[in-house]
Amino acid sequence: MVRDMQTVAGRALRALPRQRTSLTPALFTPIFFYVVNVASLEHIASLGQVPFEEFYLPVSIVVVAVTGASRAGTFVGDIATGYFDKLCVTPVRRSALLFGLMIADFVVVACLSVPVLLIGIVHGVRFESGVLGILLFILLASLWGLAFAGFPYALALRTGNPAVVTSAFTLFFSVAYLTTAFVPRDLLAPWLRWVSDGNPLTYLLEGLRSLVIDGWDGQALLVAMLTVFGVGLVSMTLALRSLSYRVRVGTQEVY
Amino acid sequence: MTGAIQVEGLVRTYGNTRAVDGLSIVVRESEVYGFIGPNGAGKTTTLRILSTLLAPTSGTVTVAGIDIERDPHSVRRLIGVALQESGLDGMQTSEEILAFHGRLQGLRGKSLKRGVERAIACLGVEGFASERISTLSGGMKRRLDIAIALVHSPAILFLDEPTVGMDPTSRRTLWEEISRLRRDEGTTVFLTTQYLDEADQLADRIGIIAGGQLKAEGSPADLKKALQRDVVNVTVSSRDDEDAEQIVKLTENNEATISAAHSNGVVSIQSLNGDITMAHMLEIVASASIGISDISLRRPTLDDVFIELTSEMSAASTGREDNENGA
Numbered sequence: 037m038v039r040d041m042q043t044v045a046g047r048a049l050r051a052l053p054r055q056r057t058s059l060t061p062a063l064f065t066p067i068f069f070y071v072v073n074v075a076s077l078e079h080i081a082s083l084g085q086v087p088f089e090e091f092y093l094p095v096s097i098v099v100v101a102v103t104g105a106s107r108a109g110t111f112v113g114d115i116a117t118g119y120f121d122k123l124c125v126t127p128v129r130r131s132a133l134l135f136g137l138m139i140a141d142f143v144v145v146a147c148l149s150v151p152v153l154l155i156g157i158v159h160g161v162r163f164e165s166g167v168l169g170i171l172l173f174i175l176l177a178s179l180w181g182l183a184f185a186g187f188p189y190a191l192a193l194r195t196g197n198p199a200v201v202t203s204a205f206t207l208f209f210s211v212a213y214l215t216t217a218f219v220p221r222d223l224l225a226p227w228l229r230w231v232s233d234g235n236p237l238t239y240l241l242e243g244l245r246s247l248v249i250d251g252w253d254g255q256a257l258l259v260a261m262l263t264v265f266g267v268g269l270v271s272m273t274l275a276l277r278s279l280s281y282r283v284r285v286g287t288q289e290v291y
Numbered sequence: 292m293t294g295a296i297q298v299e300g301l302v303r304t305y306g307n308t309r310a311v312d313g314l315s316i317v318v319r320e321s322e323v324y325g326f327i328g329p330n331g332a333g334k335t336t337t338l339r340i341l342s343t344l345l346a347p348t349s350g351t352v353t354v355a356g357i358d359i360e361r362d363p364h365s366v367r368r369l370i371g372v373a374l375q376e377s378g379l380d381g382m383q384t385s386e387e388i389l390a391f392h393g394r395l396q397g398l399r400g401k402s403l404k405r406g407v408e409r410a411i412a413c414l415g416v417e418g419f420a421s422e423r424i425s426t427l428s429g430g431m432k433r434r435l436d437i438a439i440a441l442v443h444s445p446a447i448l449f450l451d452e453p454t455v456g457m458d459p460t461s462r463r464t465l466w467e468e469i470s471r472l473r474r475d476e477g478t479t480v481f482l483t484t485q486y487l488d489e490a491d492q493l494a495d496r497i498g499i500i501a502g503g504q505l506k507a508e509g510s511p512a513d514l515k516k517a518l519q520r521d522v523v524n525v526t527v528s529s530r531d532d533e534d535a536e537q538i539v540k541l542t543e544n545n546e547a548t549i550s551a552a553h554s555n556g557v558v559s560i561q562s563l564n565g566d567i568t569m570a571h572m573l574e575i576v577a578s579a580s581i582g583i584s585d586i587s588l589r590r591p592t593l594d595d596v597f598i599e600l601t602s603e604m605s606a607a608s609t610g611r612e613d614n615e616n617g618a
Contacts, residue, residue, distance in 0.1 A: 116378075
C-alpha cells in the first residue's frame with residue numbers, strides 16, 4: 037500500500053514542473069490577496085496590539101489550499117481520457133490512487149506556504165512561537181490542505197466533470213471568507229458571527245494565529261488539530277465513497 | 292477442460308439490455324484467441340469483465356484459475372490489458388509512463404529497468420521513448436499503450452482492437468510481437484478485433500459473438516471448412532455464353548454443386564467441395580471440347596464465415612421483431 041502511494045504521488049510530483057500554468061495561480065492568488073488586503077486595511081484594521089499583517093497571514097495560507105493546489109483535476113483528466121481504467125487493471129490498491137495524489141497535495145501546499153510565509157515575514161510578521169512555531173504553522177496548513185482536498189476529489193470522482201470541480205473551488209473560496217478572515221469573532225456582525233462559529237475554518241485560523249500572535253496556546257492548537265481531523269474525516273469518507281463508485285462504474289459503459 | 296481463461300454462463304445487463312447473454316468459452320494456455328463480432332456484439336463488455344473492470348451480472352469467470360470476483364487483485368498481477376478507449380497521461384514521457392506502470396505492477400530496481408527496456412524494444416517505442424506523450428501521434432500512442440501492457444511480462448494479455456489507428460508497418464510489427472510472445476514466452480492472448488485478416492493471421496482459435504452470444508468457435512481453418520462453400524470460377528476462352536451455359540447445365544448434376552451461374556463467359560460454381568468440383572469441371576470441358584482460359588478455386592474466407600453467421604443473427608432478430616410487432 038505504501039509503495040503504491042509512493043508511486044502514485046511520484047507521478048503527480050514529477051508532473052508539477054510541467055504544470056506551471058496551474059501552479060502559478062495557486063501561488064499568485066494568496067500572495068495577491070495578502071499584499072492588497074494588508075495594504076488596504078492595515079491602518080483601519082489595527083486590532084489593539086496586533087498588527088493586521090500578522091492577523092491576516094493565516095488566511096492567505098488557508099487560501100493556498102483552496103485555490104487549486106489539489107490534484108483533483110488529474111483524476112478528472114484520467115477519467116475523461118479512460119486512463120483511470122488503465123490504472124484500475126493494475127494491482128494498485130484503489131485507495132492508493134487517491135491517497136497518493138493527496139500526499140502530493142500535502143507536499144504542494146507545504147511548498148507553496150513557504151513563499152507566502154516569506155512575504156509575510158518581509159512585511160514584518162514575527163512568530164511569537166519561534167522557528168518551531170513556523171514549522172508547526174506550515175505542518176498545520178499542509179494538513180489542512182490534505183483534509184480539504186477530499187472534497188474536490190469526491191466531486192472529481194463522482195462526476196468526472198472538470199466544470200463541477202472548478203466551480204466547487206469557487207464555492208469553497210467564498211466559505212474561506214465566512215469566518216474571522218479580517219476581524220476577530222467579537223467584532224463580526226451577529227449573523228456572520230453565527231456562521232463563523234459553525235465554520236471549521238474559524239478554529240483553524242485561531243490555531244494558526246495563536247502561533248503568530250500568542251506563542252504556544254495549547255488549547256487553540258488542539259482545537260485547530262481536531263478541526264482539521266474532523267474535516268479530514270468527513271472529506272476522506274466522501275472521497276472514498278466516490279472512489280468506490282467510480283471503480284464500480286468505470287469510465288464508460290459499453291457493449 | 293481447464294484453461295487460462297474459463298467463462299461459464301456469463302451475463303452482463305445494462306438496464307433491460309443483455310450486452311452479454313450466457314457466454315461460455317475456454318481459452319487454453321499459450322493460445323491466441325480471437326474474439327470477433329459486429330459493433331455492439333458484446334466484445335468490449337466481455338473483455339472488460341475478464342480484465343476485472345466490470346462485474347458480471349451472473350456467471351463465473353476464472354483467469355489463470357482465479358475467480359475474478361473473489362480475488363481480482365491476484366488476477367491483475369497476472370494480466371496485461373490494452374483497452375480500446377484508453378488514454379494516456381500526456382504529461383509523462385513514454386519511458387516515465389512505462390516505469391510508472393512497472394512500479395504499479397510491483398517491479399523495482401533491475402527488474403523494472405529490464406521490463407521497461409524490453410517493452411520499449413518489443414514495440415519499437417525507442418524512437419520516442421523520451422518524448423512527452425502529448426506530442427505523439429495516435430499510432431505511436433497505441434503502440435505505447437500496448438507496450439505498457441507488456442512491461443511486467445504478463446501471463447495473459449488482453450488486447451481490445453489493438454491495431455486500430457496503426458499504420459501497416461506498425462500493424463505487422465505488432466502481429467509479429469504477438470506471435471513471438473505466444474511462441475517464446477507462452478503468453479495467452481485474448482484479442483478482440485474487427486479486422487478479420489488479423490484474426491485469421493494471429494488466432495489459433497476464434498470465437499464469433501453476436502447479440503451477446505457465441506455463434507461459432509474454432510480454428511480459422513475449421514470455421515471456413517464448416518461453411519462448406521468453395522467457389523470455382525471457370526473462364527471460357529471464347530467468352531461465348533452458349534459454352535458457359537453448357538458448362539452450367541453439366542455442372543448442376545454434380546452432387547457437390549450448390550449452385551452455378553455465368554456472366555460474360557465466366558462460370559461461377561458454389562460447391563460443397565471445391566476439389567471434387569474442380570476435377571469434375573476439367574472432365575466436362577475435356578469431353579465437351581470447350582476451351583477454357585482460366586480455372587480457379589477460392590476457399591471461403593473468414594469474411595464469408597463472419598457475414599454468414601452475423602447475417603443469420605440479423606435475419607433472426609429482424610424476424611423476431613416482425614413477430615413481436617405483429618403480435
